[in-house]
Amino acid sequence: MLLFPSIADYRSINVMEFKYFKNPDKFAFLTSEPEACSVCGKLEVCFDAGGYSGINSIDCICFECLASGKLIDLDIEPNMIFDDGSEASKTITYKTPALPTWQETAWPTIKGRQPTFECIASKQDFLNKQDFLDCFIEDNQTREEVEWIWDTLPDKKLSSYEDASDISVYLFSLDNKKYWVWDAN
Ligand SMILES: [Zn+2]
Numbered sequence: 001m002l003l004f005p006s007i008a009d010y011r012s013i014n015v016m017e018f019k020y021f022k023n024p025d026k027f028a029f030l031t032s033e034p035e036a037c038s039v040c041g042k043l044e045v046c047f048d049a050g051g052y053s054g055i056n057s058i059d060c061i062c063f064e065c066l067a068s069g070k071l072i073d074l075d076i077e078p079n080m081i082f083d084d085g086s087e088a089s090k091t092i093t094y095k096t097p098a099l100p101t102w103q104e105t106a107w108p109t110i111k112g113r114q115p116t117f118e119c120i121a122s123k124q125d126f127l128n129k130q131d132f133l134d135c136f137i138e139d140n141q142t143r144e145e146v147e148w149i150w151d152t153l154p155d156k157k158l159s160s161y162e163d164a165s166d167i168s169v170y171l172f173s174l175d176n177k178k179y180w181v182w183d184a185n
Pocket of ligand 1: 037038039040041042048061063064065066
């Protein structure tokens, strides 16, 4: 009988709930130990909400409160994304863990649709450099301008945002296609 679930158990129970954020147990900013959710008071490993922007501020929020949209009324926004009035953009803005970025980096929109955040990328996530470049979202920069980033990518898959280097590539997916944006410390 498990009387005292470990942190790993708390995480595994709760990690399946975010449509647009694949691996919150690895890539979302979490509290290092169980803490009382600032919204409902439940004691568990929560999302660290210290960096969430908004009129109000809270320390942390549990999986259930975040997923169920408790931040909408509090006017706290873990993510920035172009607001096209869709349910998807609302879900990403208020009901999804924050991207583990260095700067305030907007969630991309791909041809009017919202991709899912997969991970902080390594070379393992791409077939080769050309594949990497083909997946770049050309917005303010061209592929030529970001070619050098390939050489900075870690060789091995990252197991946590804590493994990220000062230059991070954020990998997204939509309809089985990869896309990425980047930022730096
Ligand atoms: Zn809560």
